[in-house]
Amino acid sequence: MPSLLLRNADVLVTMDAERREIAGGGVYVEDNRIVAVGAPDALPGTADAVIELAGHVLLPGLVNTHHHMYQTLTRAVPAAQDADLFGWLRALYPIWARLTPEMVGVSTRTAMAELMLSGCTTSSDHLYVFPNGCRLDDAIEAADAIGMRFHAARGAMSVGESQGGLPPDGLVEDEAAILADTRRLIERWHDPARFAMRRIVVAPCSPFSVSRGLMRDAAALARAYGVSLHTHLAENQSDVEYSRAQFGMSPAEYAADLGFVGHDVWHAHCVKLDAPGIALFARTGTGVAHCPCSNMRLASGIAPVPRMRRAGVAVGLGVDGSASNDGGTLLGEARQAMLLARVGHGPAAMTAREALEVATLGGARVLNRDDIGALAPGMAADLVAFDLTGLETAGALHDPVAALVFCAPQRVALSVIDGRVVVREGRLVTLDARALAARHNALAARLVRGES
Ligand SMILES: [Zn+2]
Numbered sequence: 001m002p003s004l005l006l007r008n009a010d011v012l013v014t015m016d017a018e019r020r021e022i023a024g025g026g027v028y029v030e031d032n033r034i035v036a037v038g039a040p041d042a043l044p045g046t047a048d049a050v051i052e053l054a055g056h057v058l059l060p061g062l063v064n065t066h067h068h069m070y071q072t073l074t075r076a077v078p079a080a081q082d083a084d085l086f087g088w089l090r091a092l093y094p095i096w097a098r099l100t101p102e103m104v105g106v107s108t109r110t111a112m113a114e115l116m117l118s119g120c121t122t123s124s125d126h127l128y129v130f131p132n133g134c135r136l137d138d139a140i141e142a143a144d145a146i147g148m149r150f151h152a153a154r155g156a157m158s159v160g161e162s163q164g165g166l167p168p169d170g171l172v173e174d175e176a177a178i179l180a181d182t183r184r185l186i187e188r189w190h191d192p193a194r195f196a197m198r199r200i201v202v203a204p205c206s207p208f209s210v211s212r213g214l215m216r217d218a219a220a221l222a223r224a225y226g227v228s229l230h231t232h233l234a235e236n237q238s239d240v241e242y243s244r245a246q247f248g249m250s251p252a253e254y255a256a257d258l259g260f261v262g263h264d265v266w267h268a269h270c271v272k273l274d275a276p277g278i279a280l281f282a283r284t285g286t287g288v289a290h291c292p293c294s295n296m297r298l299a300s301g302i303a304p305v306p307r308m309r310r311a312g313v314a315v316g317l318g319v320d321g322s323a324s325n326d327g328g329t330l331l332g333e334a335r336q337a338m339l340l341a342r343v344g345h346g347p348a349a350m351t352a353r354e355a356l357e358v359a360t361l362g363g364a365r366v367l368n369r370d371d372i373g374a375l376a377p378g379m380a381a382d383l384v385a386f387d388l389t390g391l392e393t394a395g396a397l398h399d400p401v402a403a404l405v406f407c408a409p410q411r412v413a414l415s416v417i418d419g420r421v422v423v424r425e426g427r428l429v430t431l432d433a434r435a436l437a438a439r440h441n442a443l444a445a446r447l448v449r450g451e452s
Pocket of ligand 1: 067
């Protein structure tokens with residue numbers, strides 16, 4: 001089996017149980033599995049491929065727990081630049097109704113390329129609009145092509161405007177068809193094994209676009225197959241008010257009522273999760289995808305992340321959809337998580353190392369995985385290295401690990417996913433980024449202008 005040796009990093013950040021940081025450390029990989037981690041004397045002298053990492057920090061690949069990759073086609077759309085969540089959605093729904101299968105494939109590649117160049121090796125994506133023959137398979141095939149570890153969430157909307165929901169009637173699906181397609185996807189693509197590159201997630205979009213019945217049926221379906229559940233929850237004050245008016249419950253109470261709690265469930269945002277909700281999530285192992293940029297962009301508020309973490313809630317990071325960020329850099333998201341926690345809760349609310357922990361181990365826990373998020377023997381070979389010899393970190397090398405979060409977000413120099421080098425010297429090796437951006441821009445123009 002092929003072996004790979006990464007060695008002599010300025011600092012190796014393990015995120016192992018002792019949170020060891022090893023000067024001059026490295027990692028030895030066989031096939032897709034980490035075999036040895038540590039100082040040079042703990043590693044073999046050579047391998048089929050050897051990469052020298054002097055001048056770099058080497059760490060576990062970052063994990064993105066919430067995204068809507070198709071939205072990379074609708075970044076910075078003028079009508080949606082300055083709205084809150086519901087206004088933003090109403091401006092974008094009619095545009096998204098023109099999405100095509102090619103657009104899903106190309107936008108997924110673009111979003112994944114951007115994530116991979118910012119240190120991300122595993123991502124979830126929540127696709128919840130399926131007009132014009134679009135299928136989740138279009139996104140999964142794109143992930144296979146670019147080589148990213150992927151948790152593909154089959155989203156859905158079933159309550160249109162005429163039924164009191166937010167989306168236009170033309171963008172919602174029949175509930176029986178949603179469940180049948182979700183079942184098909186699990187049977188076709190889901191891999192429950194360790195080191196899986198593809199998992200399917202059952203993910204009705206949000207309480208304001210899906211019926212109570214579909215939420216319950218979705219939870220039952222996920223549990224029957226042993227797959228995870230995901231949705232949006234308590235994103236802003238209007239979301240909480242909708243929950244109280246429609247269901248007579250707080251968002252957390254509604255989630256519990258539907259069966260949307262447990263170690264196999266994670267919710268995006270939770271900006272307005274109340275104290276009983278935090279206690280419920282901690283008790284049940286329910287995870288949270290924290291999306292600081294999106295929460296600032298839509299003025300949703302400041303999520304109580306330090307309180308959640310103190311209570312024991314699993315918190316990971318999400319860049320969220322690229323129409324509400326509008327960037328998909330995960331290292332940048334870790335930085336924003338640290339900064340926003342401080343704005344909301346004081347200067348000691350989150351350290352740089354805690355931000356990196358949320359971005360790695362936190363994300364792994366949220367996705368219900370024990371094989372990614374740390375560098376240790378027996379873990380999947382997902383690793384990234386950042387070059388510290390450039391301008392961005394000049395003057396910050398007294399603490400290279402903190403520099404990754406405090407200084408301007410960088411591009412990754414090296415990325416290995418499942419034992420395969422996918423970024424080398426800052427360039428994607430699995431696709432041509434310039435050609436991809438050109439095709440993406442052409443499709444985005446067609447989508448937003450409505451030209452056929
Ligand atoms: Zn979202």
